[in-house]
Amino acid sequence: MFSHLDRYRRLVGRLIYLCFTRPELSYCVHMLSQFLQQPKQDHWSGFLRVVRYLKGNPSQGILLCKDKDLIxxxxxxxxxxxxxxxxxxxxxxxxxxxxxxxxxxxxxxxxxxxxxxxxxxxxxxxxxxxxxxxxxxxxxxxxxxxxxxxxxxxxxxxxxxxxxxxxxxxxxxxxxxxxxxxxxxxxxxxxxxxxxxxxxxxxILIKALGRAQFHFFFDKLGIHDLQTPT
CATH class of the missing domain: 3.30.420.10 (Ribonuclease H-like superfamily/Ribonuclease H)
Structure with missing residues (x-):
């Protein structure tokens, strides 16, 4: 029996809110949220990998540029x-x-x-x-x-x-x-x-990507470390 059922559901729910500002999380959160009823140890391990990623990148976000054409x-x-x-x-x-x-x-x-x-x-x-x-x-x-x-x-x-x-x-x-x-x-x-x-x-929204490809698409999305001095 999986011992972290309530904790898993609660924490995945918090990840869903993060997807509003972190598009790179959409695929992994989509996959993890499919198993809220009967999560397994593999799903918990996958969740912990997402948490480690967030801990290593706490201040990333989308920068809306005011000097661009609104197309x-x-x-x-x-x-x-x-x-x-x-x-x-x-x-x-x-x-x-x-x-x-x-x-x-x-x-x-x-x-x-x-x-x-x-x-x-x-x-x-x-x-x-x-x-x-x-x-x-x-x-x-x-x-x-x-x-x-x-x-x-x-x-x-x-x-x-x-x-x-x-x-x-x-x-x-x-x-x-x-x-x-x-x-x-x-x-x-x-x-x-x-x-x-x-x-x-x-x-980046529909596939599990390797590190190099993930970071390539990550940069193309225009996501920045918002706490980095300009």
């Missing part, structure tokens, strides 16, 4: 059936305002994807909804976007589906998402672009 653009990505229990894919997205991340999330997809292209396309459709929502919020405070918002994806197949209606014949099971994204492209709400997998920032 929205998003990154989206997905894995393929990595959950060993449900075989559902993880969706991750990061939305930047200028050069600062303002909105991010790691979320398990509602249905099982049968291909990487399908998983990536579901991620693209979800991120499109989120950037449209943020655009409306900015409009309410007097910031308008006349140009299409950039949406960066590392799946060329998903990008071809979005731009070429012929592909819809092969993707009837995700037809609603296909038409939704394509309509937003035709309406010049978003503009999709390809980005190499090696520089796909959203990987």
């Amino acid at each position: 929205l653009f998003g990154w989206c990505d997905s894995d393929l059936a990595t959950c060993p229990l449900t075989r559902r894919s993880l969706t991750g997205w990061i939305v930047f305002l200028g050069h600062s991340p303002v909105y991010w999330k790691t979320k398990k997809q509602h249905t099982i994807s049968r291909s990487s292209a399908e998983a990536e396309y579901r991620s693209m459709a979800t991120t499109t909804c989120e950037v449209k929502w943020l655009k409306r919020i900015l409009h309410c405070v007097g910031i308008s976007h006349s140009q299409p918002m950039q949406l960066l994806c590392d799946s060329q197949v998903a990008l071809h589906i979005a731009k070429n209606p012929v592909f819809h014949e092969q993707t009837k099971h995700i037809e609603v998402d296909c038409h939704f994204v394509r309509n937003e492209i035709l309406a010049c709400i978003i503009q999709t672009s390809y980005v190499s997998t090696r520089v796909q920032l959203t990987d």
Whole structure:
């Protein structure tokens, strides 16, 4: 019997709040929070690794720059059936305002994807909804976007589906998402672009990364030690 059940639940709950300002914690907190009912010793060990990381980096955070253009653009990505229990894919997205991340999330997809292209396309459709929502919020405070918002994806197949209606014949099971994204492209709400997998920032939200790759994406996110003298 796991002896730290209540403690595990309480401390994971605190980590969830940290994700509001520490995007690099999203993936590990997502994984740990799936086992609140019956955590094992391995999950407790994983939690302790996160705590050691936080102890070694106590003052990191996001710096919002006031001298940058207030332009929205998003990154989206997905894995393929990595959950060993449900075989559902993880969706991750990061939305930047200028050069600062303002909105991010790691979320398990509602249905099982049968291909990487399908998983990536579901991620693209979800991120499109989120950037449209943020655009409306900015409009309410007097910031308008006349140009299409950039949406960066590392799946060329998903990008071809979005731009070429012929592909819809092969993707009837995700037809609603296909038409939704394509309509937003035709309406010049978003503009999709390809980005190499090696520089796909959203990987930090959906994958367990090595030290070098983790720190590379960490720097690209614009996270700083806020107590370091300027």
